[in-house]
Amino acid sequence: MTADSAQSLARLAAERVDHRFKGLPPDADGLTVAELAGQRRNLFTGGFATPVLALSAERLEHNLKLMETYAARHGLAFAPHGKTSMAPQLFQRQIEHGAWGITLAVPHQLRVARAFGTRRVFLANELVDRAALHWIAAELDADPDFELVCYVDSVRGVELMDAALRGATRPVDVVVELAAGEGARTGVRTEAECAAVADAVAGTRTLRLVGVAGYEGEVPKADTERVTAWLRRLVALAADFDKAGRFTGLDRIIVSAGGSAWFDAVAEVFAAIPELSLPVLKLLRSGAYVSHDDGHYRKLTPFNRVPEEGALEPAFRLWTQVVSRPSAEQAFVNAGKRDAAYDLDLPFAQVIRRDGAERPATGVSVTALSDQHAWLATTPEADLEVGDWVGLGLSHPCTSFDKWQLIPVAEADGTVVDYVRTFF
Numbered sequence: 445m446t447a448d449s450a451q452s453l454a455r456l457a458a459e460r461v462d463h464r465f466k467g468l469p470p471d472a473d474g475l476t477v478a479e480l481a482g483q484r485r486n487l488f489t490g491g492f493a494t495p496v497l498a499l500s501a502e503r504l505e506h507n508l509k510l511m512e513t514y515a516a517r518h519g520l521a522f523a524p525h526g527k528t529s530m531a532p533q534l535f536q537r538q539i540e541h542g543a544w545g546i547t548l549a550v551p552h553q554l555r556v557a558r559a560f561g562t563r564r565v566f567l568a569n570e571l572v573d574r575a576a577l578h579w580i581a582a583e584l585d586a587d588p589d590f591e592l593v594c595y596v597d598s599v600r601g602v603e604l605m606d607a608a609l610r611g612a613t614r615p616v617d618v619v620v621e622l623a624a625g626e627g628a629r630t631g632v633r634t635e636a637e638c639a640a641v642a643d644a645v646a647g648t649r650t651l652r653l654v655g656v657a658g659y660e661g662e663v664p665k666a667d668t669e670r671v672t673a674w675l676r677r678l679v680a681l682a683a684d685f686d687k688a689g690r691f692t693g694l695d696r697i698i699v700s701a702g703g704s705a706w707f708d709a710v711a712e713v714f715a716a717i718p719e720l721s722l723p724v725l726k727l728l729r730s731g732a733y734v735s736h737d738d739g740h741y742r743k744l745t746p747f748n749r750v751p752e753e754g755a756l757e758p759a760f761r762l763w764t765q766v767v768s769r770p771s772a773e774q775a776f777v778n779a780g781k782r783d784a785a786y787d788l789d790l791p792f793a794q795v796i797r798r799d800g801a802e803r804p805a806t807g808v809s810v811t812a813l814s815d816q817h818a819w820l821a822t823t824p825e826a827d828l829e830v831g832d833w834v835g836l837g838l839s840h841p842c843t844s845f846d847k848w849q850l851i852p853v854a855e856a857d858g859t860v861v862d863y864v865r866t867f868f
Contacts, residue, residue, distance in 0.1 A: 448561040449561030449562075451561075452532070452559060452560040453532065453533060453536060453560065457478035458476050458478065459476065460473075460474060460476060461474070461476070464849060465849055466495075466496075466849075467492055467496030468480070468492065468850065468852075469490060470491065470493065471491055477850070481862055485859075485860050486858040486859055487852060487858040488763075488797060488858045489858070492763075492852070492860075494763055494765040495764045495778055497763075497851055497852075498760075498761055498851065498860075499759050499851055500759045500760075500761070500854065500856070501856075501861055501862070503736075503757040503759035504734070504759045504853065506757050507734055507757060507759060508734065509541060510754045510755075511524070511541075512542040513754070514707075514754070515542065517753075520702075520711060520714065520728045521544040521726060522727075522728050523545045523546060523547045523700075523727055523728070524543055524546065524547060524729065524731045525547040525549075525568070525730065525731025526546040526548050526557060527547075527548060527549050527553055527731065527842065528732050528842050528845065529731075529734055529845045529864075529866060530866050530867050530868050531864045532557070532562075532865070532867070533865065534864060535562055538734065539562075545564025545566060546564070546565055547568050547729040548566070548567055551573060551576035551579070551580075554580070554592075555579070558583060563589055564592075565591070566593045567592065567593065567595065568595060568659070569630070570601045570630065572601050572604040574608040577608035578608060580592065581609050581612035584616070592616060593617045593618070593619060593654060594617070594618050594619075595619060595620075595621040595630075596619070596620055596621065596645060596651070597631050597632050597641065599640055599644045602618075602645055602648065602651065603644070605651060606648040606650045606651060609651070610650060612650060615648075615651055615652040617654040618653060619653070619654060619655040619656055619698055620632060620656050620657075620681070621656075621657055622638060622656060622674075622681055623658065624658060624660060624662035624664070625662075625664045628662040635677075635681060639688075642690055652694075653690055654696075654698050655682065655697050655725070656699055657678075657698065657699070658674075658701055660702070660703065660706050660709065661703035661705055666705075668709060671709045672712070675701060675710060676713055679699060679717050679718075682699045682720070682724070683718055686722075695723075698724075698727055699714065699724055699726055699727070700725075700727035700729060702728035702729045703730055703731075704730045704733060704741055704744070704745065705741075705744040706746060708746035709746075710728060714726040732840075732841045732842065735758070735760050735845070736757060736758045737840060737844070738792050739788060739789035739792065739839025739840065740839045740840050741756075741839075742758065760838050761794070761837065762783060762784055762791060762837075762844075763833055763836075764783075764835075764836060765778050765832070766828060766829065766830050766831060767830065769830050774819070775808075775820040775828050776817045776820065777817065777818045778816065778817065779816070779817070780815050780818055781813045781814070782815055782847065783816075783847055784813065784836065784844070784847070785840045786813050786843075788840040789839035790811070790813060790818075791810045791813075791836035791838055791839070792809075792837040792839075793805035793809055794835050796827070796833070796834055797832065797834075797835070798829070798832050802835075805826075806826060807822055807823035807824070807825040808828060808834070818836070820834075845868075846868040849866055851863065851866065
């Protein structure tokens with residue numbers, strides 16, 4: 445950890461707890477985050493108010509170690525996507541667990557990362573905002589240790605970047621983004637167009653072409669065969685660019701891909717990258733692994749296909765309380781759309797706590813969300829009363845983190861040992 449990073453994270457620990465942070469004990473108002481963490485309160489008996497989202501300390505550490513090991517085993521550099529958590533404390537832990545840097549998507553996220561001392565950022569988006577580019581140029585000029593790599597996906601985009609960056613001392617390193625296919629999201633659609641974008645970059649003094657990249661998660665009708673075929677196109681593009689002499693004057697070539705659903709295919713194809721004129725930085729960017737989930741990524745994770753390599757563990761649990769039990773078939777808890785991700789799946793009722801005892805939420809399911817309530821359907825075997833705590837599993841980490849500014853990190857017995865601050 446750099447001195448700047450340590451000082452910035454220390455400022456988070458000095459922040460005062462108050463009404464801004466939902467779920468935290470009301471009697472903790474005025475304490476610093478460090479003071480509250482030092483009290484090691486229990487999530488269930490220490491005054492926390494429902495709803496409250498918690499991260500499992502043990503599962504969080506397990507996931508960090510697993511992906512560190514996976515990347516090292518497959519010879520991959522790792523730049524996990526920070527937009528998942530937007531939590532500088534987690535960025536730092538990811539870097540401590542071997543990450544090359546942090547991937548981000550928009551200027552605000554980059555500013556957060558820089559405010560907390562992140563030295564290497566892969567910006568997986570084309571950036572044409574003039575004000576943001578002026579700020580980036582100033583950051584690069586002020587800090588020789590700051591490394592930024594950014595997508596380009598059009599000649600027009602290159603022209604706009606060049607115009608905004610003129611006068612900067614250091615060029616911005618860029619990679620040509622290869623689209624995942626017709627009708628996919630961003631990126632250049634054909635190899636000929638990729639060459640035109642690369643030519644445009646070569647015609648500037650403000651940009652430097654350092655590689656190629658893309659996102660295989662956008663491959664239409666994605667399956668192993670289609671994803672692998674696209675990844676081979678990406679590798680072939682890097683080889684063609686290298687053969688054409690487009691990477692002269694560099695010390696490495698970047699080839700980057702990898703979301704959270706197909707990193708096994710990325711590892712396999714990148715392992716077969718042919719020898720190029722320079723060393724290749726094979727950069728994986730998966731981000732959802734840090735908390736994993738109980739829905740979308742539980743179903744999609746590549747570890748389902750390669751179980752011998754390990755398994756991620758869902759680290760989130762949203763604790764709610766039953767506030768209404770109007771019939772034997774229905775109950776309501778006090779968390780809804782303002783508290784839980786719902787863009788991919790509804791939350792999953794997992795456990796019930798009553799009088800300190802925890803048991804499976806048998807016969808309980810979430811059927812709908814209102815702004816501040818979850819609708820529960822209950823079968824005759826469900827033992828549920830007003831006042832019970834219900835632990836919900838969530839689907840999609842990216843839209844779970846963004847609803848909570850300060851998240852308790854709890855050990856298995858409920859002892860809260862840390863708090864994670866997010867910046868969305």
